[in-house]
Amino acid sequence: MELSVVDFGARLPGWVADEIAGVDRRLGHVEDRMRLAHRLAGRNHREGTGGPFAAVVSDTATGEVLAVGVNLVLASGLSGMHAEMVALCLAQAAAGTWDLGGAGRAPVELAVNWRPCAMCYGAVLWSGVARLVIAGEGDEVEHLTGFDEGPMRPDWKEQLAARGVQVRTDVLREEALATFREYGERTDVVVYNGGGRGRSDARVLQVE
Amino acid sequence: MELSVVDFGARLPGWVADEIAGVDRRLGHVEDRMRLAHRLAGRNHREGTGGPFAAVVSDTATGEVLAVGVNLVLASGLSGMHAEMVALCLAQAAAGTWDLGGAGRAPVELAVNWRPCAMCYGAVLWSGVARLVIAGEGDEVEHLTGFDEGPMRPDWKEQLAARGVQVRTDVLREEALATFREYGERTDVVVYNGGGRGRSDARVLQVE
Numbered sequence: 328m329e330l331s332v333v334d335f336g337a338r339l340p341g342w343v344a345d346e347i348a349g350v351d352r353r354l355g356h357v358e359d360r361m362r363l364a365h366r367l368a369g370r371n372h373r374e375g376t377g378g379p380f381a382a383v384v385s386d387t388a389t390g391e392v393l394a395v396g397v398n399l400v401l402a403s404g405l406s407g408m409h410a411e412m413v414a415l416c417l418a419q420a421a422a423g424t425w426d427l428g429g430a431g432r433a434p435v436e437l438a439v440n441w442r443p444c445a446m447c448y449g450a451v452l453w454s455g456v457a458r459l460v461i462a463g464e465g466d467e468v469e470h471l472t473g474f475d476e477g478p479m480r481p482d483w484k485e486q487l488a489a490r491g492v493q494v495r496t497d498v499l500r501e502e503a504l505a506t507f508r509e510y511g512e513r514t515d516v517v518v519y520n521g522g523g524r525g526r527s528d529a530r531v532l533q534v535e
Numbered sequence: 536m537e538l539s540v541v542d543f544g545a546r547l548p549g550w551v552a553d554e555i556a557g558v559d560r561r562l563g564h565v566e567d568r569m570r571l572a573h574r575l576a577g578r579n580h581r582e583g584t585g586g587p588f589a590a591v592v593s594d595t596a597t598g599e600v601l602a603v604g605v606n607l608v609l610a611s612g613l614s615g616m617h618a619e620m621v622a623l624c625l626a627q628a629a630a631g632t633w634d635l636g637g638a639g640r641a642p643v644e645l646a647v648n649w650r651p652c653a654m655c656y657g658a659v660l661w662s663g664v665a666r667l668v669i670a671g672e673g674d675e676v677e678h679l680t681g682f683d684e685g686p687m688r689p690d691w692k693e694q695l696a697a698r699g700v701q702v703r704t705d706v707l708r709e710e711a712l713a714t715f716r717e718y719g720e721r722t723d724v725v726v727y728n729g730g731g732r733g734r735s736d737a738r739v740l741q742v743e
Contacts, residue, residue: 328555332629333546333551334545335545336545347537348537394538394540404627405628406661407658415615416615417543419543425727425729446657447657448653449652450654452653452683452729457730477660490732521634522665524698
């Protein structure tokens with residue numbers, strides 16, 4: 328057998344460069360980093376490149392932004408291209424290493440506009456980030472947007488802590504919900520839950 | 536701010552084409568599909584492109600292979616490039632859709648040479664595959680290889696079933712363990728657990 332496709336990838340849409348052009352590279356306050364995530368998340372769904380999710384990777388000491396990511400499932404045609412995955416891959420590509428927490432490296436933060444889904448939770452574990460900052464957690468995101476976030480363990484934070492990842496939550500939470508509410512009110516979007524399941528399916532799925 | 540890196544990706548190493556050249560495109564028996572995964576997994580670590588893990592995506596009705604993946608963390612420098620992620624992305628790139636289970640599509644199987652890690656478990660959920668076939672499950676993989684597989688929920692199979700994914704396990708289990716044992720006996724490998732954690736760290740980590 329011979330394979331027709333042997334590579335794949337993803338690229339940030341052009342509008343991301345426009346959106347961040349006027350933003351400082353050093354964002355010393357966690358609220359500034361989350362505000363950037365919210366801006367990118369909101370524009371991402373309005374641009375049609377993916378769902379209302381974005382992530383910012385930065386140096387924990389200086390606040391220097393190392394990479395940003397937005398959900399690119401629709402733009403890339405790949406179900407794994409969630410915002411966290413994109414941001415972590417871009418940060419690792421820029422750093423030239425699969426371990427952002429490797430020996431001699433400055434600790435790195437991942438800021439996301441909600442708790443990562445089941446897949447991105449695992450991606451955080453393997454990335455080497457030292458800190459995860461989220462705007463919030465809870466099933467509001469599923470109720471408002473229709474996205475299934477997948478099954479999580481009740482002790483998900485402790486499991487991260489056991490692997491050296493600290494979690495901070497509730498950073499600009501209301502702003503996150505405003506984005507999800509805006510997205511949820513749209514009737515012209517594709518909710519990419521996989522397996523032919525759309526918005527209504529996720530809204531009734533019980534994960535606990 | 537301006538970003539220096541705006542794209543990323545991964546490519547199957549050249550040796551994969553050699554390895555599959557003599558293999559039929561239609562593998563009607565699940566053991567044949569798993570045997571291919573075992574071959575690719577074993578060669579992957581010997582070639583130094585990544586850990587001893589591989590995955591095969593196929594049409595559940597005909598056994599036609601749609602994509603193969605190997606763990607490319609070392610080759611790509613990206614911690615998310617596990618075998619399942621690579622195989623699913625390649626299958627979606629070939630199919631031109633983020634949903635392998637979309638309306639009108641033939642159901643798809645993902646065969647992997649062990650239970651997916653925490654990240655790839657989530658990736659399976661969003662990919663649209665209808666069936667997950669694994670060589671085995673359990674902490675043998677962690678004890679033999681030193682890879683942390685991450686926290687999983689006890690009801691992980693039921694959670695997949697609730698989203699339309701059936702699981703079959705123990706297909707060529709002993710062959711999987713033989714590969715892991717061979718890998719575990721090597722002293723010249725990089726165990727990419729992230730956060731500077733290597734083989735010995737994962738071997739003592741309690742995840743339940």
